[in-house]
Structures are given as structure tokens and as C-alpha cells.
Amino acid sequence: MSVSTLDSSVPTSSNLETSLPAPQAKANRQAPSAPSFDGQSATNVNFHSRETPAGPVFGDQNDRRHHHNPLAMPPSTLPPSFMEQSKQWLSQWFGGCRPPCNSAPPRPHPTIGRPHPKPRPDYASQSHEQLTQALMDNFKAFTGSDYRSMSLRDIRAMANRQPGSDPIMNNNIRLAKELLNRPDLLQALDRKSGTGATDNRFSKQDLRDALNDTNYFRYQSDKEIAGEMLSHFDELVRRWGGQISIRDLKKLASQPLTGDSPKDHLIQLAQAVLSRGNLLKAMDRNGDGYLSRWEIQRLSR
Structure with missing residues (x-):
């Protein structure tokens, strides 16, 4: 039965006991210097070791403070602060951004109360x-x-x-x-x-x-219409000679407006007289179908 070469490299317990330094030597031994790197090869890696009544301490003063203070905890293990919790809540509520984010601006609240009264019409x-x-x-x-x-x-x-x-x-x-x-x-x-x-x-x-009704004379009284007929009597008489014929007056009223202001004025005047049967009958007092100056003048007073 062959024996592996690995077995020969394992030290015996007696060798371990003899290789360990004595306690007195351990206490008197100075701590090795900090790790040093010379050029491209780092042959020695040394750790500072200090002993205190509370036990060995490794590292700098900050590490020592954390080690001695039982309440001190690494930053990674500290509970989240109130601001961090608020950020988490806002992220859950508003999708990761503070309101109003980059969305549409908030709509104004409607004013509660009576609507503004409409302006009074100036009759x-x-x-x-x-x-x-x-x-x-x-x-x-x-x-x-x-x-x-x-x-x-x-x-x-x-x-x-x-x-x-x-x-x-x-x-x-x-x-x-x-x-x-x-x-x-x-x-x-x-x-x-x-x-x-x-x-x-x-x-x-x-x-x-x-x-x-779009007639120009629609708001004039019978007396005012008679006065218009009197002011245009000579013109109407020249047109038909002697007296104003009701039949010719109807022909004039049936004509469309031409855009000629004097002629359109007479057309609308004839229409106004014919639309007021009582006035027309008073102008034709004799009932012969003709309007005399004397009757028109009497009605215009």
C-alpha cells in the first residue's frame, strides 16, 4: 500500500506545539509594520494588531470607535431616516417623482358662490x-x-x-x-x-x-303718412296728371326696390298707404278712386 506525498507535509501535533511562540514572547513582540508594496512584487503583507483590555483591535480609530460603542452600527445597517421613508412613500404614491412631476399643472378649484350677474340691457x-x-x-x-x-x-x-x-x-x-x-x-x-x-x-x-315688416314708414302714424303724401303730391300728380289714382298707386307699390333712393322712397310710401285701408279710404272720401290734395292736406293737420 502506497502513501501519498501529501501525508508527509502535514505537521504533527508535537511540531505545532513547538512552533507556537510562548505567551511571554507574544506579549513582547512588536507589531509588524503596515503592508508595503515594493515595485511590482509585494512579498510581505503585515497587519497592525493592537491589544486592549477589551480585546484585539484591527484598523484605524474609526473602526475602534465602532468596535467599542455597542450602539454604533455600520451605515448600511442603520434604519432608514424619516426623509428616506418620505421619498419611498412619494415614489409609491406619485410614480417616483414629487408632485406635480412633469405632467399637466393642477387645475384650479372652481370658485364656490353665485355666478356673476349678466349686465343689465340698456333698453x-x-x-x-x-x-x-x-x-x-x-x-x-x-x-x-x-x-x-x-x-x-x-x-x-x-x-x-x-x-x-x-x-x-x-x-x-x-x-x-x-x-x-x-x-x-x-x-x-x-x-x-x-x-x-x-x-x-x-x-x-x-x-x-x-x-x-321692413317698410321705411312702418313706425309713422297716419298723420305722418298723410304729410309725406302731401309733400310728394306734385311729383305723383305729374306722374299721373291731375289727381293721384289708387290704381296707379298700386302699380307703383308692386314694383321692386331699385336702389335709387328717391324712387324707392315713393315705392315704400305707396306700400304704406295701401297697407292702411282706413287711411286710404279717408283720402278717397268721394269713393271715386282718386286722392285729392284737399283731403290729404286735411288728414296731415
């Missing part, structure tokens, strides 16, 4: 057509129904109301006051198409007809 500066439209939009507030006729009494009753906390009702009161300041408009709204008669009442359909 005094509005046209007749604008007031007519406003009256049609608020027809039910004046009458209580969309189907009954409105009277001048309804408008006066609204104008006499005291303003309150309802802004819409307050606007209707102001609208009624402005309508009473325009009798020519109220008369035009009250005038019946075809006859021109007035009865101090008008419906929603009457308001629509007034809005669709």
Missing part, C-alpha cells in the same frame, strides 16, 4: 326691433300666457311694479318703462295689417309681423 339705446324681440321673448311674463293678447294695461302694470331680487323680472320692468316712452312703437305693434286699425291689443303673431 334706452336699443332699436325698435330689439325692443320688439325682447317683448316677444318675455311675452308670458307680461300676460301670464303665450296665447292671450297683450294690452297696454299689461305693459303699464309691469312698469308700475317695484324691483325685487329677481333680475329677470327687474329687466321686464325696465323694458315696460322704455316701451311706454315710445308710443310710435306701441302704435306700430298695435296696428292691424291691411287696415291699420288699432285697438290697444296685440298678439304674439302681431309682434312677428312687425319684425318682418
